[in-house]
Amino acid sequence: MNSHTENDPCCGGQSRRSFLKRSTATAAILAAPPVLVRAAEKKLDEQGAEYFEKLPLKIEVNGKPFSLSVEPRVTLLDLLREQLHLTGTKKGCDYGQCGACTVHVDGQRVLSCLSLAGMQDGKKITTIEGLASGDDLHPLQEAFIRHDGFQCGYCTPGQIMSAVACIKEGHAGSDAEIREYMSGNICRCGAYPNIVDAIREVAQKGGVK
Amino acid sequence: MDNFFDLNIPFAEIDRVDGKAKVTGKADYVAEHDLPNLTYGVLVGSTIANGTVTAIDTKSAERAPGVLAVITHLNAPKVPGYEEGENPAKGRTGGGGLKIFNDNRIRFNGQPIALVVADTFERATYAASLIKAQYNKEAPHTSLADAIKNDKPIEGDNYKEAVRGEKDAWKTAPVKVEGTYIMPIQVHNPMELHATIARWDGDDKVTVWEKTQGVVSTQQSIANAFKLEQKNVQVYAPYVGGGFGSALRTWPHAIAAVMAAKKLGRPVKLVLTRPQMFMLVGYRPEAIQHISIGATPDGKIVGMRHDAYAVTSNYENFNEGLVAQTKQLYACANLATKYNIYPMNLSTPTWMRGPGEATGSFPLECALDELSYALNLDPIELRKRNYAETDPENGKPYSSKFLREAYDLGAEKFGWKGRKPQPRSMEEDGWLVGYGMSSGMFGAFRGEGRVRLKFSGDGMLTIQSAVSDSGPGTATAMTRIASDAMGLPVNKVNFELGNSAFPPGPTQGGSSTTSTLGTTVSMACDSLKKKLVELLKTQESEIALADVQFAQGEMRLKNGKSISYTDALKAANLPSIELTESSGRNPEMQKYSAYSYSVHFVRVKVHPLTGVVRIDKVVSAGDAGRIISEKTAASQMKGGAVGGIGGALMEEGVIDHRYGRWVNNNFADYHVPVHADVPDVEVVFVNKPDPVLNPNGSKGMGEIALIGFAAAVANAVYHATGKRIRELPITPDKVLL
The missing domain is CATH 3.30.365.10 (Aldehyde oxidase/xanthine dehydrogenase, molybdopterin binding domain)
Known part of the structure; x- marks a missing residue:
């Protein structure tokens, strides 16, 4: 079973070509025009698929415009991490259960693992990398450091992106309210008390950009 | 050894030095290293828990777009270290255990049967869904309760009954308490998914980015598995997104990634899914424990017996100190303990924060609480009356022990004085209120x-x-x-x-x-x-x-x-x-026993109609020697309390014993504490140096932060309701029924 993959790493092309060849044989060129078969032989179909199987996508990420071409099944999270190399947004579950992938889409907090990239056309995305202005940290980033609102740091970008939105939404009026509206962001190191301290402090100072 | 500075001067508080990298998204965890020609690996797990793979159809997957390789037991390159005996990578963090893709035997549900590698993550994930396996199924064995009834535990020196003094002394004591306690599987679930990136740099050199708590042990494990010189294995782990023990060993998926990278001649990134995190990187084993304590009417413990039964896999014996704390925490001349493990169709468990002691402290510290009510004594006073001034096992002095101070500091901070001794005697806003405490200990090492x-x-x-x-x-x-x-x-x-x-x-x-x-x-x-x-x-x-x-x-x-x-x-x-x-190691330490201690105080509110338990207030007091970094140390203690809340109230790995299959291997169904479950947690340290263990006067802290916490909650629930709950987690059904 191996020789196949070793000789021809591009199995997809093989698959499409085999199909087309089969259809020529069985259906006596009923459907497939010779030009298509030749295209398949030359692996041009793979390039065609590349064109037809991808969606054009124009988005703005952290103020920077991107003109992209993505497969329909690519999530916003994987687009950010694997294609744009913005790895500050984290994958903790890929099921919308942990909040580590929280980003802002047009100013709203959104779970990027549950958002298909192709549906974000024309939208403005903000990730943790876009929160500070140069060396000037966002007040919540500073407060997280001051209050030690993390240990391993993996959930932290999601916590901070959620916290920025939590305050902006007007859901940081009391500790209980902060806890309720931050409950979509799991921290397994257990930094919750410190995170609440950080959010309360920034909310009280009204220091959200 | 010289002391380099005055041990009594406290360290000034500082912010975490990697804080800026962590709040700006610049901290780079394993899966975040981009390499030229990177490929993506996705593991396919077995759908049975016991049996053999009789056929595996990989054709559709191989033909799927972008697929570069499909590795199964039928075509996997040989891992040279697998040829040598049972455990090629020795040592407590070794890469032994399951030999991935080595044969067609299925030992647990979700065991990897194939690795699909493709040019994108999406293509690899899709192709993985096309793998079809046929099995010869055998009956799965995953129920510990059934095993205790029907099977014999594993035999060996680790599992012999240990007796100190008179074995049955507890039986003839004037006051006795006894109980059977159940703790389900708990899963580490660090937020970062376990991941490996492997790249071969020639025939005999490999570079690995790995989620590991042991850079050198991972290097050794991979070198042993692939028979390489240790220096030819380069391991990077600049940031590790949590572990709690799950990253203490090099797991089979890391070996698979290295294997695949060699076969392809291209770097491979393999990231586990969250469900795979429940099955492939260890867990805290389920344990059923029976404990009996006998005491005099004035509260002196006469004798104890502690029998522990826990699960392991059927290809590796996993041992931990379930009965260790019972031997150590109290001055008690007469004691018998026995630790038993049963092989199951489960993957191998591993150390999870407060390993062994966290499990063993649940029955011990609940039984102490129960005894305090039987004696009409304050639970702290009972513990002080049985305070071990020297190591009860060998009579050695402690290098330092400030547990008494921790009891007092914690009680003061918590307001323990406000507790009315009678169960179900306190109320607030229609909720029953309960105060509970417990203590924990863990060896202090260097x-x-x-x-x-x-x-x-x-x-x-x-x-x-x-x-x-x-x-x-x-x-x-x-x-x-x-x-x-x-x-x-x-x-x-x-x-x-x-x-x-x-x-x-x-x-x-x-x-x-x-x-x-x-x-x-x-x-x-x-x-x-x-x-x-x-x-x-x-x-x-x-x-x-x-x-x-x-x-x-x-x-x-x-x-x-x-x-x-x-x-x-x-x-x-x-x-x-x-x-x-x-x-x-400090040779001086042979003369001493060394432990860190914690005391946890919890105030719960229990809703009498719904059985909901809310944790209202937590104080954790620690004797961890001299505190080196106060801010991060306090965070670590708070984190232990949060983990403890999870273990006490919600965490429970559920396996359908009919199929040996995980029921709740995701964060929607396996509940961990979220913001709304956690009150403010206060931490207080005795902060007195240990004069022997090391020149800084520090002792360990990570484990004691959690050890004993579940018992403190159960004890508080008893105080609130008068109901002794001996099975974790303490969910509303158990409170009501």
Whole structure:
């Protein structure tokens, strides 16, 4: 079973070509025009698929415009991490259960693992990398450091992106309210008390950009 | 050993040194390293728990777009280390255990049967869904309760009954309590998914980015598995997104990634899914425990018996100290313990925060609480009446023990005095209120560490060690120690870790990193001081090290002169001073027993109609020696309390024993504490140095933060309701029924 993959790493092309060849044989060129078969032989179909199987996508990420071409099944999270190399947004579950992938889409907090990239056309995305202005940290980033609102740091970008939105939404009026509206962001190191301290402090100072 | 500075001076508080990287998204965890030609691996798990694979159809997957390879037991390249006996990568963090893709035997549900590698993550994930396997199914064995009834536990020295004094003394004591306690499987679930990136650099060299708590142990495991020279395995783990024990060993998926990268001649990134995190990187084993305690009417424990039964896999014996705390925590002349494990169709468990003791402390500390009610004694007073002044197992003195102080400090901070002794006697806003406490202990260790130190002409002190940090703040603590020792500002100290090319550091486990590596760093700073003083000798004659004060980046001499370290370098025409230092176990410790201690106080509110339990207030008091970094230490204790809340109220790995299959292997169904479950947690440290264990006076803290916590909650629920719940987690159904 191996020789196949070793000789021809591009199995997809093989698959499409085999199909087309089969259809020529069985259906006596009923459907497939010779030009298509030749295209398949030359692996041009793979390039065609590349064109037809991808969606054009124009988005703005952290103020920077991107003109992209993505497969329909690519999530916003994987687009950010694997294609744009913005790895500050984290994958903790890929099921919308942990909040580590929280980003802002047009100013709203959104779970990027549950958002298909192709549906974000024309939208403005903000990730943790876009929160500070140069060396000037966002007040919540500073407060997280001051209050030690993390240990391993993996959930932290999601916590901070959620916290920025939590305050902006007007859901940081009391500790209980902060806890309720931050409950979509799991921290397994257990930094919750410190995170609440950080959010309360920034909310009280009204220091959200 | 010399003490390098006055142990009674507390360290100043500092912010976490990697804080900025972590809040800006710049901290790069394993899966975030981009390499040219990177490919993506996705594992396919078995859908049965016991049996053999009879056929596996990989054709559709192989033909799917972008697929580069499908590896199964039928075509997997040989792992040379698998040929040698049972456990090719030895050592407690070795890569032994399941030999991935080595045969067609299925030992647990979700066992990897194939690895699909493709040019994108999406294509690999889709192709993985096309793999079809046929099995010869056998009946799965995953129920511990059934195993205890029907099977014999594994035999061996670890599982023999241990007796101290008279075995049955508890039976004839005037006051007795007895109970059977159940703790389900709990799963570490660090937020970062376990991941490996492997890249071969020629035939005999490999570079691996790995989520690991042990950089050197991972290097050794991979070298052993692939029969490479250890130095030819380069491991990087600059940031580790949590571990709690799950990253203490090199798991089979890492071997699979290295194997695939070799086969393809391209780097492979393999990231586990969250459901795979429940099945492939260990868990805290389910345990059923029976405990009996006998005491005199004035509260002196006469005898105890503790029988523990836990699960392991059917290809590896996993042992931990379930009965260790029972042997240690109280002065008790007569004791019998027996630890039993049963092989199951489960993957191998592994150490999870507070390993063994966290499980064993649940029955012990609940039984102490029950005894306090039987005796009509305050639970803290009962514990003090049985305080172990010396090690009850061997009579050795403790290197330090401030548990009594921890009881008092915690009780004071918590307001324990406000507790009415009677159960179900306190109420607030229609909720029943309960106060509970418990204590925990864990061995205080110091192992071997090595660092490289460089002090440069620009005044920067760089220290390197191949250790990793899964979150407690290793670099922060080491920076704190070096900055204090050298009288340098924190921003002039740079501690680098997570790279196997650095001198070998310890594995971050067993609450020992700060004790071990803090010693090495202190000694390295001492060597640097000696070298700096030597530089002065060209200018000043006869200077003794003891006569020089190191402060604010300069050496201050008795004659009133001072010279900065950088000027001393310049005067000697040296660009920098470099040295390596190593430290090991302290031979002096053979005379002592060493433990860290915690006392947890919990106030719960129980809703009488719905059985909902809310944790209202938590105080954790710790005797962890001298505290090196107060802010990160407090965070670690708070984190232990949060983990404890999870274990007490919600965490439960559920397996459908009919199929041996996980029911709740995701965060929607396996509940962990979220913000709304956690009140403010207050932490108080005795903060007194241990004078023997290491020159910094520190003891470990990671484990005691959690050990005993579940019992404190169960005890508070009893106080609130009058109902003794002996099975975790304490969910509303158990409170009501």
